[in-house]
Amino acid sequence: MGKIIAVCTSAKKGQRKKNIDHGELVAEHGLQGDAHAGPWHRQVSLLAMESIQKMQAAGLKVGPGDFAENLTTEGIDLPSLPLGTKLRIGSQxxxxVTQIGKECHTRCAIFHQAGDCVMPKEGIFIRILTGGIVRVGDVVEMES
Incomplete structure (x- = not known):
């Protein structure tokens, strides 16, 4: 079981996202108001705070949203989740899980600063089956 550390959104693709503290996950769409939302398999991105801390340990001044993730989590090993795993996020x-990691076609600013980036290897993507409000502090857990 893990918890939500940040709920992040951006109006345009290719930007760092800002923590908005809460938002609405919309079924078959994603995080309301986010540029990556839509009818596809990568509606919402998740990255663990533990992954961000690896980049901080490498000397980067980064935090939640800087890797363009929608949900920053803590306490759940995201990249080890099998495809098809259902996650309950908050109460509703x-x-x-539809994808683990991603291919970066262009190197982001983080890669150029550190020579590495955690999102392509440790970030995951989900499709929203059931919508609901998500808030910082909410529980994230595998659903059986």
């Missing part, structure tokens, strides 16, 4: 929302 449910998402299904």
């Amino acid at each position: 929302a449910v998402g299904v």
Whole structure:
């Protein structure tokens, strides 16, 4: 079981996201108001705070949202979750893991600063099956 550390959004793709503290996950769409939301398999991105801390240990001044993730989590090993795993997020929302990691076609600013980036290897993507409000501090857990 893990918890939500940040709920992040941006109006345009290719930008760092800002923590908005809470938002609405919309079924078959994603995080309301986020540029990456839509009818596809990567509606919402998740990255663990533990992954961000690796980059901080490398000397970068980064935090939640800087890797363009929608939900920053803590206490759950995201990249080890099998595809198809259902996650309950908060009291209502449910998402299904559709992708682990991603291919970076262009190197982001983080890669150029550190020579590495955690999102392509340790970030995951989900499709929202059941919508609901998500807030900082909410529980994230695998649904059986």
